[in-house]
Amino acid sequence: MATELLRQNLxxxxxxxxxxxxxxxxxxxxxxxAFAATPVSIALAEQLRKAGAGxxxxxxxxxxxxxxxxxxxxxxxxxxxxxxxxxxxxxxALSELRQHFQRSTxxxxxxxxxRRNAEMARFLExxxxxxxxxxxxxxxxxxxxQAELADTLRQAETDPLTGLYNRRAYDARIAQAFMQAMSxxxxxxxxxxxxxxxxxxxxxxxxxxxxxxxxxxxxAMRSVIRSDTDAAFRFGGDEFALxxxxxxxxxxxxxxxxxxxxxxRISVGLASISAEESCAGxxxxxxxxxxRALYEAKxxxxxxxxxxxxxxxxxxxxxxHTLEEANA
Numbered sequence: 001m002a003t004e005l006l007r008q009n010l011x012x013x014x015x016x017x018x019x020x021x022x023x024x025x026x027x028x029x030x031x032x033x034a035f036a037a038t039p040v041s042i043a044l045a046e047q048l049r050k051a052g053a054g055x056x057x058x059x060x061x062x063x064x065x066x067x068x069x070x071x072x073x074x075x076x077x078x079x080x081x082x083x084x085x086x087x088x089x090x091x092x093a094l095s096e097l098r099q100h101f102q103r104s105t106x107x108x109x110x111x112x113x114x115r116r117n118a119e120m121a122r123f124l125e126x127x128x129x130x131x132x133x134x135x136x137x138x139x140x141x142x143x144x145x146q147a148e149l150a151d152t153l154r155q156a157e158t159d160p161l162t163g164l165y166n167r168r169a170y171d172a173r174i175a176q177a178f179m180q181a182m183s184x185x186x187x188x189x190x191x192x193x194x195x196x197x198x199x200x201x202x203x204x205x206x207x208x209x210x211x212x213x214x215x216x217x218x219x220a221m222r223s224v225i226r227s228d229t230d231a232a233f234r235f236g237g238d239e240f241a242l243x244x245x246x247x248x249x250x251x252x253x254x255x256x257x258x259x260x261x262x263x264x265r266i267s268v269g270l271a272s273i274s275a276e277e278s279c280a281g282x283x284x285x286x287x288x289x290x291x292r293a294l295y296e297a298k299x300x301x302x303x304x305x306x307x308x309x310x311x312x313x314x315x316x317x318x319x320x321h322t323l324e325e326a327n328a
Contacts, residue, residue, distance in 0.1 A: 001066075002064045002065065002066035002067075002071075003064060003065045003066075003094055004062055004063070004064045005026060005063045005064055005065060005094065005097055005098055005101060006019075006022055006026075006062065006063040006098070006101045006105075007060070007061070007062045007063075008022075008060075008061055008062075008105065009058035009059065009060055009061075010048060010053035010054065010058070010059045010061055011054075011055075011056060011057065011058045011059070011123075012054055012056065013053075013054040015053070015054070016045060016048055016049065016053045016054050017045075019048075019061060019063075020041050020044065020045050022063065022101055022104070023037070023041055023044070023063060023070075023072065023082055024037060024038070024041055025100075026063060026070060026082075026097060027070060027082060027083050029093070029097055029100075030065070030070065030085055030089045030093065030094075030097065031085060031086070031087060031089065032070060032082075032083040032084075032085050033083055036083060037082050037083045040080070040081075040082050040083070041082065043080075044072055044080050044082070047078075047080060048061065048074060051074055051075060051078065053074075055123055056122050056123025056124070056126075057123045057124075057127075059074060059075070060074065060075070060076070061073065061074040062074075065085075065089075065094065068084055068085045068088055069081055069083075069084050069085075070082045070083050070084075070085065156168065157169035157172075159218075159233075159234040159236075161211060161214060161215065161234075162214055162215055162217070162218035162234050163218060164218050164221065164222075164232050164233055164234040164240070165231055165232065165233045165234075166233065166234065166235075166236075167233070167235045167236065169231075169233065170233040170235065170241060170243075173231055173243065174190070174241075174243055174283070174287070175283060177243060177245065178273070178283045178286060181245075181273050182273070185275060186245065187245070187246055187247040187248075187272060187273060187274040187275075188243070188244070188245060188246075188272065188273045188274075189243075189244040189246060189247065189248055189250075189251035189270060189271070189272040189273075190241065190242070190243055190244075190270070190271050190272075190286065190287065190290040191241065191242040191243075191244070191251060191255050191268050191269070191270050191290065191305075192239075192240075192241050192268070192269045192290045192291060192293075192294045193217075193221075193239075193240040193241065193242065193258070193266055193267070193268045193269075193294075194238055194239060194240070194266065194267045194294065194298070195213070195214075195217060195238035195240075195262075195265065195266055196265045196266060196267055196302040196303055197265075197302075198210070198213070198237070198238035199238075201213060214234070214238070216262075217240060217262060217266070218232070218234065218240075220258055220261040220262055221240060221242060221258060223257075223258075223261065224242070224254040224255065224257050224258045224261075225242060225244070225254070229245045230242065230243060230244050230245060230246075231243045242254075242255065242258075247272060247274050248270065248272040248274065248277075248307055248309075251270065251272065252270060252305065252307055252321065255268050255270060255305050256305060256321060256325060256326040257326065259303075259304070259305055259321075259323055259326050260323065260326040260327060263323075264303040264304075264322070264323035264326075265302075265303060266303070267294060267297040267298045267302045267303065267304065267305075268293075268294065268297055268304075268305040268306070269290045269291060269292065269293030269294025269295065269296065269297055269305075269306055269307075269308070270290065270293055270305060270306065270307035270308065271286060271287075271289035271290035271292075271293055271307070271308045271310075272307075273286060277309065277310045277311075289308050289310065289316075290308070292308060292316075293306045293307060293308040293318060294306070296308075296318050296320075297320075300320060303322070303323060304320055304321060304322045304323075305320075305321040305322075306318050306319070306320050306321070307319045307321070
């Protein structure tokens with residue numbers, strides 16, 4: 001069974017030097033080879049410095065005798081053998097050595113105590129500063145990663161030509177907006193838009209002109225929405241959509257502004273959910289209503305807005321709005 005002779009905390013360099021002195025004292029008083037123990041003690045000092053001795057933080061160490069072997073242990077797991085005794089010392093010798101160490105450690109130099117306290121305070125302050133720097137670095141890395149993920153998500157939801165939301169974003173956002181409108185009773189309006197005779201425009205003027213025309217439509221759509229609440233989408237080709245978190249009357253005024261901006265060359269179908277139109281049905285039904293209104297706009301000659309109204313008795317009626325109304 002091991003016999004502990006000394007236990008200390010090596011906070012500053014003088015603590016380490018005193019402990020090495022105690023180790024050599026133990027070797028000498030227990031009949032060990034002090035000459036052989038000297039280089040081992042030097043190596044021990046280096047190991048303890050690497051482990052944190054003398055940095056201001058208390059490194060716990062112990063000196064013990066285990067079956068004739070004088071050993072130093074630190075951090076509770078690491079250890080180094082100093083010397084093996086040729087003859088086991090008596091219990092009296094061990095007791096006297098422990099008492100000697102106790103007296104030596106009880107009489108502390110006040111200046112050494114002040115220095116130890118100052119070193120430990122410095123260590124704690126440096127540790128706090130390091131932790132703050134690491135926290136700042138981690139926060140910056142997290143914010144950078146979040147920005148990268150947000151940018152990746154934006155790219156995944158954005159039409160590369162026009163910068164509008166794409167079909168993937170449309171499916172997700174209209175489903176969310178529909179559920180919120182149904183649960184809260186707030187109004188929601190969907191406008192489905194087509195560019196009139198876009199294929200002819202492409203064929204007559206070329207794809208570069210056609211792309212510019214699509215971008216013109218996108219810019220006009222952005223001008224008639226509130227970016228914080230509404231949304232504009234391009235499905236692909238000449239198909240677009242506007243999602244308004246407001247009633248039909250307000251949405252209609254904005255869509256008429258869009259019709260005017262595009263010189264009356266778009267067809268728009270409008271459908272709303274509101275307290276007045278209680279037959280919203282499912283999300284599929286809601287989208288189908290806007291799609292029927294768009295079909296009506298095309299069937300009536302294009303270049304116009306058709307709004308579908310769903311009456312409480314289930315009747316569906318359509319109101320037609322043209323460029324003349326937009327210019328009025």
